[in-house]
Amino acid sequence: xxxxxxxxxxxxxxxxxxxxxxxxxxxxxxxxxxxxxxxxxxxxxxxxxxxxxxxxxxxxxxxxxxxxxxxxxxxxxxxxxxxxxxxxxxxxxxxxxxxxxxxxxxxxxxxxxxxxxxxxxxxxxxxxxxxxxxxxxxxxxxxxxxxxxxxxxxxxxxxxxxxxxx
Numbered sequence: 001x002x003x004x005x006x007x008x009x010x011x012x013x014x015x016x017x018x019x020x021x022x023x024x025x026x027x028x029x030x031x032x033x034x035x036x037x038x039x040x041x042x043x044x045x046x047x048x049x050x051x052x053x054x055x056x057x058x059x060x061x062x063x064x065x066x067x068x069x070x071x072x073x074x075x076x077x078x079x080x081x082x083x084x085x086x087x088x089x090x091x092x093x094x095x096x097x098x099x100x101x102x103x104x105x106x107x108x109x110x111x112x113x114x115x116x117x118x119x120x121x122x123x124x125x126x127x128x129x130x131x132x133x134x135x136x137x138x139x140x141x142x143x144x145x146x147x148x149x150x151x152x153x154x155x156x157x158x159x160x161x162x163x164x165x166x
Contacts, residue, residue: 016068039083048105112151135159
């Protein structure tokens with residue numbers, strides 16, 4: 001059995017053939033799908049730092065399994081551990097009352113309150129008035145910046161706009 005495994009997937013980066021690397025890529029693709037299903041749907045659905053960090057590490061570690069720069073099965077297990085860690089920390093963030101959720105996922109920031117730009121906050125986060133106008137257009141809102149009731153820089157980096165009534 002070990003001999004079949006070594007013949008099919010190779011043992012190290014120096015001796016991998018094109019077809020062994022291709023087979024590794026196919027196996028990693030399906031293993032990654034299974035591992036992501038073990039995690040949860042939000043892993044790549046949100047753009048919080050918490051999720052982006054996992055995405056970067058996930059891709060980096062999996063690439064090592066394809067190219068043979070790390071042992072194949074231990075690399076897949078390490079990815080599974082990362083996804084389970086993400087899932088566990090997301091649960092802790094959901095249930096925590098001590099601010100872990102804000103630390104891990106970030107917190108929204110108020111950019112406009114009752115039509116008044118929070119200029120210091122805008123400057124701190126490098127948000128321009130043009131960025132606010134773009135967010136208004138994306139939300140289908142008409143009017144000018146003074147018509148905004150509230151605008152927030154969300155945890156994902158998106159700007160959400162709530163217009164004044166009328």
